[in-house]
Amino acid sequence: xxxxxxxxxxxxxxxxxxxxxxxxxxxxxxxxxxxxxxxxxxxxxxxxxxxxxxxxxxxxxxxxxxxxxxxxxxxxxxxxxxxxxxxxxxxxxxxxxxxxxxxxxxxxxxxxxxxxxxxxxxxxxxxxxxxxxxxxxxxxxx
Amino acid sequence: xxxxxxxxxxxxxxxxxxxxxxxxxxxxxxxxxxxxxxxxxxxxxxxxxxxxxxxxxxxxxxxxxxxxxxxxxxxxxxxxxxxxxxxxxxxxxxxxxxxxxxxxxxxxxxxx
Numbered sequence: 001x002x003x004x005x006x007x008x009x010x011x012x013x014x015x016x017x018x019x020x021x022x023x024x025x026x027x028x029x030x031x032x033x034x035x036x037x038x039x040x041x042x043x044x045x046x047x048x049x050x051x052x053x054x055x056x057x058x059x060x061x062x063x064x065x066x067x068x069x070x071x072x073x074x075x076x077x078x079x080x081x082x083x084x085x086x087x088x089x090x091x092x093x094x095x096x097x098x099x100x101x102x103x104x105x106x107x108x109x110x111x112x113x114x115x116x117x118x119x120x121x122x123x124x125x126x127x128x129x130x131x132x133x134x135x136x137x138x139x140x141x142x
Numbered sequence: 143x144x145x146x147x148x149x150x151x152x153x154x155x156x157x158x159x160x161x162x163x164x165x166x167x168x169x170x171x172x173x174x175x176x177x178x179x180x181x182x183x184x185x186x187x188x189x190x191x192x193x194x195x196x197x198x199x200x201x202x203x204x205x206x207x208x209x210x211x212x213x214x215x216x217x218x219x220x221x222x223x224x225x226x227x228x229x230x231x232x233x234x235x236x237x238x239x240x241x242x243x244x245x246x247x248x249x250x251x252x253x254x
Contacts, residue, residue: 010248015172015181017252019189020145022166022200031161043145045185062143064231064242069173070183075147081146086162093144111179 018104028107029073029096029119037114042074042081044095070098073108075119094119143234148188150195153239156232162192164239166200167212168225188239189250192222203252225250 018024020043029037047066062068076094081087094142096110103109114120131137145167153161166189173182191197202220207213230245 007224007247007249010187010227013170013172013186015170017168017182017186017201018171018183019200019252020167020169021149021197022203024169025145045143045145062147062234064228064233067190068185070169070185087144087146097178098180098183099176102179104180125252 023104024108025072027104029075030107030109031114032102032110032112033106035114037110037117038075038094038096038119040073040075040108042093043070044072044074044093045069046071072097073101094121146232146237151234151237151239153188153190153226153241155241155245157253159239161193162190162222162224164188165191165195165197167222167244173244186246187225187227188231189246190224190226191220194219200252203250205245223250224248 024040024043027040029040031037031063045068047068049066072093072095074093074095077092078090094117096117100110100112101108115124148164148167151164153164155161167185168187168189169183170186171181171183173184175181189197189203191202197203197220199218201213202214202223207217224247225244226241226247230242232240232242234240
């Protein structure tokens with residue numbers, strides 16, 4: 001921004017300020033054991049007026065009169081649409097609830113382990129269906 | 143909504159005048175925690191760039207101005223980037239973000 005075009009400073013909010021694309025998107029997600037799980041591909045935001053089981057608002061139903069908060073980090077199917085445009089059905093999103101986010105820095109850390117997350121189902125499937133069938137693949141190396 | 147519903151969309155005033163493109167969404171961690179360690183992340187505003195849909199690592203929102211050739215190039219490319227508070231957004235319709243008349247353009251720089 002040109003320095004001779006100084007704009008007023010915005011009202012200072014009470015909490016920590018993050019820019020979503022700058023501080024969250026494409027960040028690696030680690031669990032409490034520092035195991036890499038996935039990356040943040042998109043964010044789900046819901047209005048406080050939305051019912052919990054209601055599909056998130058789409059174009060035409062989004063208004064500045066409502067307060068939106070981040071309810072989940074999205075990963076998986078959200079990446080293709082973020083790059084190519086469009087919108088995957090909500091049923092295809094792999095969600096990590098915002099309540100599990102423990103810290104945001106150079107990586108995003110979540111509480112607990114990633115074993116119970118939908119986002120890691122492919123790793124569990126490969127482990128159980130392929131790796132485990134390889135002789136010696138069902139236990140730690142001795 | 144998902145964040146992609148906002149990013150890269152053209153931003154217009156109520157008469158259809160173009161203000162720029164939404165290059166980022168500003169969040170504030172001041173909401174109810176919702177059972178987690180972090181406060182809820184509320185959508186506070188949109189970062190709007192008059193010329194471009196992209197932002198190079200948030201350069202225009204930081205105090206970084208070096209190396210000089212890169213700084214000069216990006217300062218020119220992102221000149222006029224501003225923050226629009228979410229309260230000033232009328233709605234998102236037809237693939238564009240419509241802003242209320244009299245919406246204030248704020249400095250988009252992040253606190254250092």
